[in-house]
Amino acid sequence: MTLKLGTIGTNWITKMFVEAAQMTQEYELSAVYSRTVEKGQAFADELASSATVFTDLDEFLNSGIQVVYIASPNKLHFKQAQAAIKADVNVIVEKSAFDNPQQYEVIYSLLQMHPSVRLFEGARHLYQPNFMVIEDQIKQMEHISGATLVFEKYSSRFDDYLAGKQPNVLTREFSAGALADLGVYPLYAAIKLFGLPNNQYYFATKLTNGADGRGTAILRYDNFDVTLLFGKGANSYEHSEILGRRDTIVIDNIAELGKVTYLDGQGQERVISTPAPTNPMVQEAQKFADIINHPAESRPEYEAMLLLSQQVNLVLTKLRQSAGITFPSDPHTN
Structure with missing residues (x-):
């Protein structure tokens, strides 16, 4: 299944991830969230002209995307990941994912309430x-x-x-x-x-x-x-x-x-x-897609990845x- 991808952040690492995701042929860039329409549109035009640009986070998360890649400043990761999980959108968040174990505990509890959602930290x-x-x-x-x-x-x-x-x-x-x-x-x-x-x-x-x-x-x-x-x-x-x-x-x-x-x-x-x-x-983008598309078979591997992320935090x-x-x-x- 081709995953509809949304991105938060328009810097070089976001561009690198989108290009990697496209190379796997597992993702389609569907939506771009940016503080300004101009910056978001320039990013979309370079990578996927069909992608829709949003400046409202809730509208972005409810636009039909299945996975969001978050590469905003670190302090924004927590609230943006929370919002994505509540919208039942899979999350790939750049490191470092969250500020402290207290934030991670909130995220982990939220994941238990949304069992179909997968969260990954981008340790490429x-x-x-x-x-x-x-x-x-x-x-x-x-x-x-x-x-x-x-x-x-x-x-x-x-x-x-x-x-x-x-x-x-x-x-x-x-x-x-x-x-x-x-x-x-x-x-x-x-x-x-x-x-x-x-x-x-x-x-x-x-x-x-x-x-x-x-x-x-x-x-x-x-x-x-x-x-x-x-x-x-x-x-x-x-x-x-x-x-x-x-x-x-x-x-x-x-x-x-x-x-x-x-x-x-x-x-x-x-x-x-x-x-x-x-x-x-490319390898991490492929791995994340495999886990999202095969949740039952990949659960032990996914849980080990999530535990490692918590340990690093x-x-x-x-x-x-x-x-x-x-x-x-x-x-x-x-």
């Missing part, structure tokens, strides 16, 4: 073949000594911050910052590969507005630590590594997963990855709290 790297290669290789390693996962990339909005402006992606008011944006990639990878940590600590480099511009997070497991390095105010070309004893997995970029190499520690190394897809969102919140970073929606700030 987890669905790429090269991530599965990493998972398979870890299973073959006799011991894990630790890992360092890196994703530090200069933000296109950091110049605005340096000029004295307050871009959404770098403010606590919009539930944003380095951890909530780029840090989600290595954190998702760590929890998918190693499970929930016993403890977590975040050492943040804060901006003048109190948001985190970069930072180091440490996840403590029974017999090893995982270090996450991420930021939005500089470019890092450091590889990520997963350490065995003598053997090591080297990853060029934990978010993009272009090349993965296994070194056995005996002088042999081999590339175990395949070429990365041109559009890194929990650890994200604990990391923020350990660094003294609060969002307006956090319970103790209300």
